[in-house]
Amino acid sequence: MFNFRKHAVLHGRCARRHHLFAGAFVILLTLNPLRLPPIYAGDQPSTDEQDAIRRMNEQIQELQAKVAELEARLNEVTGAGPHGRGEGGAAASASSHIALPLPAPSSADPETQEDNSPPSVKLRTFGDVGYEATTQKGVTNSFSVGTLDLFITGILTDRVSVLGEVLFTPLRDNSFGLDVERLLVQYKHSDYFNFAIGRYHTSIGYYNTAFHQGAWFQTAIDRPFMYAFDDRGGFLPLQEVGVTINGQIPSGSLGLNYVAEMGNGRAHLLGSDPAQNFRDTNNGKSFNFALYSRPSWLPGLQTGFSIYHDHLTFSDNLNHDELISTAYVVFASSNYEFLNEAMLVRHTNSHLGAPGVFHTPGFYTQFSRQFGKYRPYFRYSYVNAGLAEPIYGDPADGPIVGRRNGLTFGLRYDLNDHAAFKFQYHRLSERGQESFNLLETQFSFAF
Amino acid sequence: MHKPILLFILILALVAGCVRVLNASAALEEVDVVVNKSNDPGPLSREEVRKIFMGEKSSWRGGKRITVLMLEANQPERAVILREVFKMNESDYTKYFLQAAFTGRVQAAPRDLPSAAQMKARLTANPTAIGYLRKEDVDSSFNVVLRLP
DSSP, X not given: OOOHHHHHHHTGGGHHHHHXXXXXXXXXXXXXXXXXXXXXXXXXXXXXXXXXXXXXXXXXHHHHHHHHHHHHHHHHHHTOOSOOOHHHHHHHXXXXXXXXXXXXXXXXXXXXXHHHSSOEEEEEEEEEEEEEEEOOTTOOOEEXXXXXXXXEEEESSSSEEEEXXXXXXXXXXXXXXXXXXXXXXXXXXXXXXXXXXXXXXXXXXXXXXXXXXXXXXXXSSSOOGGGOOGGGTOOSOOEEEEEEEEEEEOOGGGOEEEEEEEEOOBOXXXXXXXXXXXXOSSSOOEEEXXXXXXXXXXXXXXEEEEEEEEEEEOTTOOEEEEEEEEXXXXXXXXSEEEEEEEEEEEEESOTTSOOOEEEEEEEEEEEEEOBTTEEEEEEEEEEEOOTTOTTTTOGGGSOOOOEEEEEEEEEEEEEETTEEEEEEEEEEEETTSOOEEEEEEEEEEEO | OHHHHHHHHHHHHHHHHHHHHHHHHHHHHOEEEEEETTOOOOOOOHHHHHHHHTTSOOBOTTSOXXXXXXXXXXXXXXXXXXXXXXXXXXXXXXXHHHHHHHHTSOSSOOEEESSHHHHXXXXXXXXXXXXXXXXXXXXXXXXXXXXXX
């Protein structure tokens, strides 16, 4: 056996080594406590205390549940009425299930009881305010109020729900306009078949399905050109009144989904409210079909396409066929966002009714990266409608789309989970007009 | 000569320390995804559980609607579920369900419960519910469909 003392006496010059050696044992014995003071010296009692408190809370709640159960049984015996709702009621039912053989699901189940209760309604609010400064001639620098969005959902049954969205939007004459953006009754039959009727956002491409009016949701301040809303110079039929069905397609890890829509199409004039809310101008209906994949092997990836067709009847009784095709590849995760979409709009017949085919291409790419609460972003948008385009080039039918391309750089700062501040620089070039710069800030919120 | 021994002892001490740290954290993080005893969907993959919790799969094989239960924020079991199933943090989770409701993809976010006791009560009472409990809280009233992590 190793003798420290003898070894030290006989080999004095090795004393330092012995001290080290002995010290190693001391370290071995003490390292864990020393190595782990945050856990075993500091945190352990605290964790124990927290755990004990938590257990006590749970025991209290279990006791409350038992009291509720006893009260419920007492009510049954005395015929005082049905079980109360809420947690007590739920717990009482729970205990009954434990005591008795578990019955088949019935309307007596607490969740189902809640489903049979009056429809639950949730109201959420989105909004934004901001300031913009521009070098565009004839446009002044201004503070502005964005859209105030009241979003309402109501669950009528476990399969039927209602979705409503009302907007208060500032108009060009500085007044506010009221707009029912969406009103949709939805029936969810299964994951493979859902049906809805009302006014909805058309499933054209990706952006219009992922981001709607709430500016807080989207990374940048505004939308890409091709998905601009009609009151901001947009030219695609982004809202429709009609029916929509959607669901998953059994496809394993490919994660295929479909959307099929039939609606009134858009009004004969672009501008004020292109969705035909009450009566269609013709009997032809618009059709849209979209297919997309969300593969399970790469969460965040989505790729798909959509095809939209409509007959447009204008006030001059000229008819035009409209075919809008889009395709996209996007990746959106907690840290990264990489959106890429392209579209091609095809219109037939000239604005004088002469035969012809006109194409309008467009695309955008957007990239952003999250760094803590900061998210810098970049976007490039492009759209090119010809001068002779019968719909997008005729001032009688609405604003001229023309050719537009623009760069956007910006920074988003999330104050918390419900509010964000954005600052962005935008440079826009348009055919026949001088390019200009735009600095924008926006404070957006959701609650 | 003694240097290797010294080194060996130090490594032993470090390994022992690390094992204790890992054991301590593992004990806190073992969570079972469970359903009512009367519901036996069999073991589910993480992907299936992720789809259920994210609202992409909303009914059991027989057609019954799935009720997803979550514990309220700042509970260790929830942190495990967010990390292992959702692969999100609290902010992403909040935004995901806000956006899903806004786009109409889901009717409502999962129901948040204040305690494990409430979770047990709900799971026991509702044959179509799915939730999660710490491993030591799971008893014969439940079917475990997935063990985490």
